[in-house]
Amino acid sequence: MTGNTLYRTLCRKKTFTAEDTEPGKEKFRRVLTVFDLTSLGVGATLGSGVYILAGTVAKSIAGPAVVLSFVVAAIVSSFSGVCYAEFAGRVPKAGSAYIYSYVTVGEFIAFIIGWNLFIDHTIGTASVGKAMTNCLDAILGDPQKRYMKKHYPMHVDFLGEYPDIGSFFFIMLIAIVLAWGVRKSSTLNSVFTVLNLLTVGTVITSGIYFANLSNWFIPKSEIPVGVKGGEGGFLPFGWTGVVVGAARCFYGFIGFESISTTGEETKNPKKTIPLAIMFSLLVATLVYVGVASVLTLMWPYYDQDTEAPFSVVYEHLGMPVIKYMVTCGAIFALFTTLLGCLFPIPRILYSMASDGLLFEFLSIVNEKTKTPLVATLISGLGAGILSTVFNLEQLVEMTSIGTLISYLIVCVCVLILRYKNNDTEVRDNDTNIDSNNSFFNSWFDLANAKIPNADTQFASRILISIYTITAFVFCICSVNIDCYGGAYQVPIVVTIVFTVAVLLIIPIVLNRLPQAIENLMFKVPFVPFIPCLSIVLNFYLMMELSYKTWIRFGSGIIIGIFIYVIYGARNSIEGKKQSVSEDIKDGQIQKIAL
Template sequence: MTNSRRAHSSKDGSFTEIRSSARRKPLDQIVAEFETHGLKRSLTATQLVLLGVGSTIGAGIYVMTGTAAAEYAGPSIIISFVIAALACLFTAFSYGELASCMPVSGSAYSYAYVSMGEGAAWTVGWLLLLEYGISCAAVASGLSGYATSLLDSFGWHIPDFLHQATIQTVPGSGGTAVTIGARFDLVAVIAIAVVSTWLAKGVQESARINVIIVCIKVGVLFVFAGCGLLALHPTYWHPFIPPSQGGFRFGVPGIFRAASVIFFAYVGFEAVSTAASEARNPTRDVPIGIIGSLLICTLVYICVASILIGVVPYQQLNVADPLAIAVQAMHQPWLALLVNIGATIGLCSVLMGLLYGQIRVFFTMSRDGLVSPLFSHVNPKTQTPVKGTVIVGVVVALATATLPIDIISDLVSIGTATAFGIVCFTVIWQRNAHPDMPRPFSVPLGGIVVRGIWIGVSPALGILFAVVMTLPLFVDMFHALAGGNPVSALLLATYALFGAAIYYGYSRRNSHMGNTDLLRS
């Protein structure tokens, strides 16, 4: 009798866990939460476009372009940028439709909560932490390097131990080794503290600062491109697609591998969707901000990459500062200083956009009970989540100052592509579950109906491209694992297990949806 009760209880517990992870948030609840979030609605369409541009143009063009060209694609890196842009564009269409009919701060997290349930929503939220939070640390680390170099040019030398992470990786024949030393990236910590202070003071004030920074950094990049036109060597573009050397080194496979690397350079445009609750007219302005910022960034990327490859042989670009190498080839000392200033200031706006996105995702998750209520506390004076901003800023600062960020860039791309795929699926699910729902913006290209199920062309292509972006990353990860280098695979597994532990240990029990279910029963 006792054993049967235990078995029955165990089955009920398992069923309850499955049911809790599958519970969805009703659309009317989404609308009600949008009306009562307490955040200040002040962002215009132009500010949203500039938020996307400011969050996107940064480390991708200043750092990753050179590595992707030298290691994988050569001059055909331009095609890689187009492929990565297409992967983002179809997802941007999906974001635009969802944001126009569900203007909430949580971005992909909130969309997944409606379409796939709480467990999937938590998974997406955890992936967004990888996308935004870890990306913040990577950007802050890069900003530290450029700022140190800029200060050094003015005669202010920063000791190495104050701008390097405590834990660093050293590649070798036996795999990646980890070293620990008396180092602390104080420069990155100061940068994060400054940006967090801007965000805590108010979204409108942060938006004004972002406009100035975006104008400066985009202007610097176009000055670089203009000067580069006078120093082009067309022979450097030949062969446009270098012969394959096996694996993902050059040839057509290299183009797609490079696309998966620079895919990371586009992720900032998604931050616009996290600003829906603070937009003046979210149903109109958020789609404009998402798609507009993506198109502008793609144009800038292709222009700068074309000049970069035409000024310096791609074999010489596997460095942390490829634009600096190109400027040296132009023999323009003043331009070198200008590019350094543009990179330092520009990375500040990227850091601002990514921190903003992470804080707003946690804000929405906190209102759902999945993370601490501290993240959703709104300061009545600034109308911003000041406590959440401080917490996120401190965590990102400590991660940047101590952890080796360079080995997880591929993991960020994996997390981002997965979240993008879920967003595209949500559009398909919403069209079938709520076909009559008003949609001020609809995905283009229409769709087909298969056995009564509508499948949109744009969302389906978005899912396909998400898979294309992740396949080379997983292949390389498994090859590294088979070759005795398990670092990336272990990090991915550890991150996934840690996220599951938090959900089942805290989030599932404190979920407001779960409490509602208990009241109903």
């Protein structure tokens, strides 16, 4: 394979024919509404963390200002959310960030993203299944834990203490529900999401009754000796605590991207999916802010319990009934999160298999249930096995990185498409460009072009590439600056200053370039600034993850690349289309020559 052929193979893009979008040709049943998708997004986002995360961040990171941390995290999440919303309107197909990047960036990057999402959601499903059985087992007095540790202990360092059979059966039960039909699983998800929100509403209402505003303004002199309470007041750990807390709270908003995998099962997806993404983020923000507010108003922030804050607070307040309601709410939340985590996996596998990048049997849609039955059961089996042999801490460490990478890619893709030259035949006739000044005209748009052309498209892609690389370098240096001292800090500080200057200049230059004029149901506002900011923030959060997470991520990617090389690259539908097109072109050339 020549270098040119290899490049064309890795960068070939997904195209849709009239047959692909023709009404009546869908394999799935379009039954999902805005309410269904919002319930899916809220259920996937508001897991058990809604009852735990606020107490953890308030105790030693942000104090009562955890409320502001959730607001900041919501704003940051919305940056990625609006990018997903625009892409959902552009490409209303199953596959989430995989299909978005396939249309925009190319096949190889799309495969890596799709494979990465598959791994990430599978591990996430396993971790939620594990958390659910741990919760139920604890309520019943740990019968499974005691029995399995006694008769079937696992004395392996990188595995759990015992095989968690309960979590395996829970996950397989959810997989069967999802395979049964999207309408039935969506209804069940909506019921448990409503029950979870009713529990949250009860918590917030009772919290308002017991609220004491003085708990937001506790002076330092009243903080017990030996307790890590900062400087007291509403901002005991300063604005730094708010920012650090926001980074922790950000993970509480992960899950809305599950909505974007329903493109072929949704009524009017170009309108419904963007609305559902925005609504789910809004509901999640209101819930998190409300829960964080009442928790820190009911009880001093420095005395919060990090594992079960609400249960402990209600026990102190002498309200055991609400304490048990919170426990039930956590179970409802875990159930909906389990549905939300497992739901996208078979859709991603189906989409990749339909494109020929994964094995064909994964693209089979059952005629009766109208779901990717085989892919759903295989997804449940894989997640169930992981939850059986690993413990919860190990699973949690392996999550999030795939989601953050998909957020990053979607933001980059939005930038690429906004500055794309959609009509190669069009020339900008409104300007007289001097060839000697073509560099300045294309890069700074001194000629004030109204629509993108080949020059401005090329300039934008170079700028986007430089911005992405610079953001990566800036985040690595920023996260690791405290690890080095003395003379080593000087080059790091210089690098940070230089990269900050580049990160500020490039969006301004990009803003000077013309953007494509398109009629979309939803468009990201303030382009290029919002996608650019989201790129930096997603890189920063990825850099905060441990090196073990990156090693596991790298191992999974290597396996994926192996599958792509031996199967995907050879069986790609787009590759076959490309070959047919080239054969036709060669035939025409030979005919002309004759």
